[in-house]
Amino acid sequence: MQPKSKWRLIPLLTASGRVQMAIDKWLLSQHQLGLHPPTLRFYTWSPAAISLGYHQSKFPPHWQQLTWNGAPVDLVRRPTGGRAVLHQGDLTYAVVTSGLSGNRTQVYQQLCEFLIQGWQLLGVQLHYGDAGRGYIHNPNCFGTATGADLVLCNGSKLIGSAQLKRCQTILQHGSIRLEPDVELFKQVFGDEAFSPLHLPVVQVEQVIEALTRAASDRFGRQFEVEPLSAAEWEAILAQQLEI
Template identity: 70%
Template sequence: MAIDRYLVEQHQLGLMPATLRFYSWSPPAISLGYHQHQYPDRWQNLIWHGRAIDLVRRPTGGRAVLHQGDLTYAVVISGLSGSRTQVYQQICEFLIQGWRSLGIQLHYGTVGRGYIHNPNCFGTATGADLVLADGTKLIGSAQLRRGNVILQHGSMRLEPDEELFAQVFGKDVFAPVKLPLNLHKEELVRTVMNALVASAKSYFQAEFVVQPLSDREWEKVYLDCD
């Protein structure tokens, strides 16, 4: 989350180009929306496979997301115009095209404002979310705007653990994800990332350069965390 915020700041200052980022979480974590201040006390003491589950706050809005068995994407970009929904759809198009190349059709959710009463981000699907043909939510996204710079990041559920999901959000709320890819773990993540990078190149008409953060940049990120 701190890295995503740092990328926004650097792009806003003109020190970094538009960015596409993918990452996973170790240990698993629950990310809270920026304005989400009510959540169960027990979330601060969750253990899974002998490791504490991190509780972090996103710079974006929305509700709690359990990051385990998922892949997170982040787009930092400027120059887009339109309403919040229109900008969501402009950015989400590369996700739709990338998953389509894997044989999976995604559609926008249809839930209205009532979603705010559900603490679980994946419990409902709004017009900013992408769902499978059976209505199961595959991708939940959120945005942050700083001037004309936009951060949109989101969680793509690949292999969520039903037991952990029930431990966090309760029983009878888990919707299994059924992906017809017959891939597991590293191979599944690599396949999805490659498809989305290819679709982003085509959709945004951009060339990407893989560039890890430098030691100095890591220092700035850690200072921001403090």
């Protein structure tokens, strides 16, 4: 992968799902226009949310009445494809870049290599999933693992990723399951959907540090840490996505 002259690292950000998706979409459009460098960021969702894939038209009606910690669980539309993801007790990564060669799966795996390397630093071995096209019938992203996803040695899916490509510009973001609330997960996807992870005890900050180190190595650049500016926030909030 040939890096641009500069990569930006946006510090960990907690916000609603609609805001987070608006940020990702804005970063993609700005990079496509040549106005913004390649970017890596990590974020969490507050309140808890279920993100739907861009083309996902069906989901259980009860998802619209879910609550967690006294607040409604948001339903949010992603700009990327794939199945539904519950964002609670997880960490999301997003990469915006361009100029990658290969087919869709090859591009996924070029971008996922830093996730494998980063978790290796934390003592966790990951490999790619191997589910076939049957995954499209499962509303739960974490119910199956395709070649774009990363699973533990016991087969449990740790990271589910989705991608949007515009010309040569790519947004890839994904959810990393860390400490999901078991009861909420079962309310969303059913009792049979939950599989334990058995991860070592790690803090979010440790995960971000390891993944950032690995990304710097894989992409061949040191990151410049730069929070979103007031002007950027104004532009982003003006285009928040609606489900």
